[in-house]
Amino acid sequence: MDDVHRAGVPGVYAEVRDAGRTWRxxxxxxxxxxxxxxxxxxxxxxxxxxxxxxxxxxxxxVEQGRIRLDAPIGDHLPHLVPGERGRKITVRMLLNHTSGIPDYIPYAFPSLQGLPSGPDASGRSLDDNRYRRFSPVELIELGLAAPPAAEPGAPVGVYSNTNTLLLGELLARVTGTTAEDYITRNVIERAGLRHTGFPTGPRIKGPHSRMYEGLYGLIDPPRDYSVYDMSWTGVGAALVSTMEDLNRFYDRLLAGGIVNESSLAEMQRTVPVRALDGSMIEYGLGLHKVVIPGCGTFWGHDGTVWGAGTLSLTRADGERRLSVAVNLQRWNKPDASGRPQRHPIDDALLTFRREALCGDAPPAPAPTG
Structure with missing residues (x-):
């Protein structure tokens, strides 16, 4: 962890649990x-x-029969996803990012188009939107108006925050309350989380770090965005939590304490999805599958917002868990071709994660041939 800090991250903090032992x-x-x-x-x-x-x-x-995974989203939200598109896109496709609906972020933050080194790319939009109050419908409409990223149900998904905001509107429609309120009462409180919640304003309540955004060298030195109106991401990425709470949450979820066994099996049915950074991930219904050779299969998710990055993974047997946070994002500056360069931070984080998740497991064998 000290190596991560020395490599350039201002602050890093984590909790690791293993067979009843806890390290923070x-x-x-x-x-x-x-x-x-x-x-x-x-x-x-x-x-x-x-x-x-x-x-x-x-x-x-779904368990209560109010939503069917393979029902067209147009059955529930015809005003948002009308016509043929609403008939083709199912709830499952929104959950596993195979809907083909593109992400709204490049349109809500227009100066980010062409990152990391496009001719007009800059951090201006981050400052313009710091206190802006978006509505979910406004953001959904930006995504739906953009050229489709793929056909609905394509074999390879395309990660998109628009999908999750649509799920928030779906939850509101079937529960009669806001998605944030429903998630708070039925997921956060059910998991017994004491320091997790949706922000009610631009400031974080309770002890927290400043959060520094580098935007691939476009903001130099990195700027603090810990004060920010998170309506730009809502039920897609706005939660505030602690590393202890995240480990507790995934432990309860994967042990069947939040959804039943059948629902968990559906959440763990993965498809290949292209992430926002262009990498390929195995993605289920709101869950990543991560296989570390010689160590095991892990379930969880990662997350980034302006200045803040987090990863939470739990081994399939439930014994080993890691949640780690850093207060710097997009530290990689582009090379002459415009591609982000690998940074010592990347290697230090990879080493830390391997040690935290795998402990004394032998290193993966070197490739041959």
Whole structure:
């Protein structure tokens, strides 16, 4: 963990659990201006880890018969996804990102188009939207108006925050309350989480770190975006939590304490999905599947918002769990071709995650041939 800090991350903090033992650690600073140190219990914007909470809420409604996974979304939200598109796209496709609906973020933040080194790319939109209050419908309409990313039900999905905001509107329609309220009562409280919730304003309540965004070198030095109106992402990525709460949440979820066995099996049926950074991931219904050779299969999610990054993974047997947060994002500057360069932070984080998740497991064999 100290190596992650020395590589350039201001602050990193984590909790690791293994067979009844718990380790908590932190390295670095929460505030570059004052030198205030980070500590393991800080609250943090956990980004798209929120999607697992939202997916679990949807699966609860599936269990109660109010939602069918393979029902067209147009049956529930014809005003948002009308016509043939609404008939082709199912609830399952929104959950596993095979709907073909593109992400709205490049349109809500127009100066981000062409990242990391496009001619007009800049961080201007981040400042323009710091206190802007978006509505979910406004953002959904931006995504739906953009050229489709793929055909509905394509064998390879395309990750999109628009999908999750549509699921939030679906939850509101079938429960008669806001998605945030439903998730709070039926997922967060059911899991026994004490420091997790949706923000009610731009500031985080309780002890937390500042959160520094580099935007691939476009913001240099990185700027603090810990104060930010999170309506730009809502039930897709707005949750604030702690590393202890995240480990508790995935433990309860994967042990059947949030959804039933049948729902969990559906959540763990994966398809290949192209992530926002272009990488390929195995994605279920709000869950990532991560296989580490020589170590095991893990379930969980990662998340990033401006200045904050988080990863939470739990081994399939439930014994080994890691939740880790960093207070710097998009530290990789582009090379001459415009591609983000690998940074020492990447290698330090990879080493830390391997040690935290695998402990004494032998390293994966080197490739041959």
């Amino acid at each position: 650690g932190a390295s670095g600073v929460a505030d570059l201006g004052t030198g205030r140190p980070v500590s393991p219990g800080l609250r943090h914007r956990v980004g798209s880890i929120t999607k697992t909470f939202t997916a679990a809420a949807v699966m609860q409604q």
